[in-house]
Amino acid sequence: MEYNKNNFEENKKYNVKAIMAVLLFGDFLSLFNESILNVALPVLIEEMHVTATTIQWLATGYVLIVAILIPITAFLIHSLNINPQFLSAMILFLAGILFAVFSTSFTTLLISRIIQATGTGMIIPIMMNTALVINPPEKRASAMGLYVCAILVAPALGAIVSGTISLFFNWQSLFIMMIPLSLISIITVAMFLENVTVLTKPKVYIFMLLNKLK
Template identity: 35%
Template sequence: MAETTALPKQPIFRTTPILISFLIAGFIGLFSETALNMALGDLMMHFNINSATVQWLTTGYLLTLGILVPVSGLLLQWFTTRKLFMAALGFSIGGTLLAALAPSFEILMIARVIQAVGTGLLLPLMFNTILVIYPVNRRGAIMGLMGLVIVSAPAIGPTISGLLIENLNWHWIFWISLPFLVFALVFGIVFMQNVSEITKPKIDGVSIVLSTIGFGGIVYGFSSAGEEGWGSAIVVSTLLVGIIALFLFVVRQLKMKQPMINMRVFKFPMFTLGLLSVFIAFMVILSTSILLPLYLQTGLGLAAIVAGLVLLPGGLLNALMSPVTGRLFDKYGPRGLVIPGFILMIIMLWQFTNVTTETSLYWIIVLHTFLFIGISMVMMPAQTNGLNQLPRNLYPDGTALMNTLQQVSGAIGTAVAITIMSTSQESFLQNAAEPADPSAIAASLTAGIQNAFTFGLILAAVGLVISFFIKSPLTAKE
């Protein structure tokens, strides 16, 4: 009787429970990026700090992500999916609890860093796992669902926090997050499976140091500009050191047999173009998410709950759009979404450069809603299309780079927007007849907001040029 050779058994993944675990944890992690934006005014008064200092609660969070996420590609090859998931949730729960109890700005800042460690571990793990357990022909729809997390969580953050601040206080922004994180941890303990291949590549300490100094220096330099000024020795030196370290990091990765992040992902043009598109879109998301709450509360004098409700339609519609764009991507490819998405962003940002203290709230709602529809048409299609061109062995490197530069872009976008706004505001008040007059302060902030949105408009225009070169890879390598 002839013997038959048994084929290796393919693992069976419980895709839906795994996806649910990541979506809940990821939503809260990214919600934390912007949830405090609506509370910045209260925090400035509560802790007696200025706008350049309080922005560190957002940019410090992003700085930590920018430092940690590059290492994630290495961690994914050293530790199992379950271990990394539980570690990520452990940091997120610990940081959120500390933030809820924080008695001072310093403790709150430390809590934000701990939270960011959790999110920094979770995001690359989430993307890598989804790429492994779902086939190429279903990734558009799944990435669309993940768009609910990536785009809508930062968009809805200010709305939910506005409601909480009006009825309770800023501590409750964190208290309300805790049960969701605990649920995600318990759900993940029950259903999470190990999906990644553990290869345990050699750890290169020099690469880790260069990556930390490079990404950290760039984000810190941009973030410090609002407080120190662009000509400051601290800003110039940290940016210069960051750029040099990043250059040396890239050179080292290209020469290593087992690099920490394989820079050969940039040999795939659609990945590079997708990365640039996501970089620009995320800068617009986070800069808008910090500018609009300040404009609505200080410029228009709205209560936190009203300002939150103004931003709610855009966040909700954006959430509904993400699965739709995912399905459209599966059917029509990236160009039919990314190009119109950037055009829509340009039109809305141009309108935002003309807002005044007399602008109708209804018009702000319309502009914000259509801006985020445009963003949803860019983010997931560009990201999915870029990752689809990579062979499977480069998924950890591609997701690590995509998430690293996404968080770095958010930190840079936030810092530059706040710097432009603050500088323009100061210039306006210097020429005002009565700088202390509340109406002059509101008008100065509005002038600053207009100039900051001009920065976003330029970014979107660059994105539109890039989008014309995006196309679907002929074949997605598995």
């Protein structure tokens, strides 16, 4: 991705504040969701009749999928437009949440968490890359500061809020509360997120990589 003065002159037509707000909200939701099940793990152990080691995959699997998707999405950013990518990520995220609400076993709940994590792993690199594109050099530090705050605060806040809700409701309610918020994010993404990046269509030479690994 090239960052030059001409790009910033062209980006003046974009609503930077709206794009930043949409990205920040979607990122906050996905990272908030990362930790909402942590406080409910003891309850899930009893309800789903699994061991503590097994139930930990609901948290570990989420982080693992996110880690895998981040570099993959970094490649896709240069091949596909931002709006459909981010929209697809949020729809996947919502689909995983809906699947979790109706999960009755550990396996189905784990699959739902993997689907959610797929969306999260796409959202993070899209957010950061877009913020760098739409902001001039002197404002990038502030933009990254906002997103780092979301990355740090959202998981901590997720544990606090979910712990409070779990005192009064069942674990499914943790996902139910995410449904309207996710719908709001999807609608705002469709309305305000514009395709601000330049597609370079990079190629991955898989066979060359495999030969180097031998």
